Amino acid sequence: MATLETISSIDTAPRHPIRLVANRTGLTVDLIRAWEKRYHVVEPARSDTKRRLYSDYDIERLRMIRIAKQNGRRLVDVAPMSLEALRDVVSEDSRFDAAQDNPAEVYRPSWSNPLESTDTQDAVDAMLFAIQTMDQHRFDQLLQEGLVKQALPAYLETVIGPLLREIGESTRLGKLRIAHEHMATAHLRTFIGALRFRETFTGSEPKIIITTPTGQLHELGALMIAALVSVDGWLPVYLGPNTPADEIAACAMQSGARAVSLSLTYPADDPRIPTELTRLRSQLDQKIPLFVGGSAAAHHRQLIGRLGLQSPPSLNELRQTLNELRDRGFRLQSA
Secondary structure (H helix, E strand, O other), X not given: OHHHOOHHHOOOOOOEOHHHHHHHHOOOHHHHHHHHHHHOOOOOEEOOOOOEEEXXXXXXXXXXXXXXXXXXXXXXXXOOOOHHHHHHHHHHHHHHHHHHHOHHHXXXXXXXXXXXXXXXXXXXXXXXXXXXXXXHHHHHHHHHHHHHHOXXXXXXXXXXXXXXXXXXXXXXXXXXXXXXXXXXXXXXXXHHHHHOOOOOOOOOOOEEEEEOEOOOOOOHHHHHHHHHHHHOOOEEEEOXXXXXXXXXHHHHHHHOOOEEEEEXXXXXXXXXXXXXXXXXXHHOOOOOOEEEEOOOHHHHHHHHHHHOOEOOOOHHHHHHHHHHHHHHHHHHHHO
């Protein structure tokens, strides 16, 4: 077995094409390239025709990293490790897993699922690599492939949400150019926007107004909510971004909406946000709950609490709250 070889005896000559490496490591070609670009896990040589060439040493590193990730290790932690350190980590984790035969020796919290979190992070990494390389066709393919693998709510929560945060953070840190962000945003807007129409509506569903307030031009979070609530029997009335408070209130009144959802993303410290939230809450019927989410919502936590707005910490909790509101309305109608 390769893991029994001494490290000094492993061939470091670059001679293997990337597809052979994928077969031997159990990783996809997309993921290998993404890990190279983002975490520098290996540095392949190039042939005369510019094809990547990998050594046995590279293959062993990739294989050890894959196992470490499957055991719950973070890629950012194991990527810089030497091969010897990686083997030690994998060996330690293997001994830990073996101890599961004795429940007294091991405790795993009920929410812990290392393999699931590993798979979703790999999906995000592959998408980020497609964005970095401006591979629009592959980016679209990855978006569609992920939708097949997971139910829509889980896909939005575990892949699309983290992807949006990574794009925003990488752009702010200069790891992605503005052009990368614009390309990704354009494709995500089309992809997420289409998800709203996957369900068949009868017209009897409770309505929810979804938008962003004045000054908030980033709409992908709002589009995610529109797609998400449609799965649970709500009819989203999507207004797009940058909507003044009085227009939102008027739309809620004219449509008979049961709820309003706002997405706050950037800039978090926009001085217009407190004014818009205060005006909207005062103009809305007090029976209509106003939900506020997005990466910038935490910046206004005190205001949100003072106005009595709702800000569920996750998409799953937003779904639960809306489902309770929907069911309560149905009970009132049938009473």
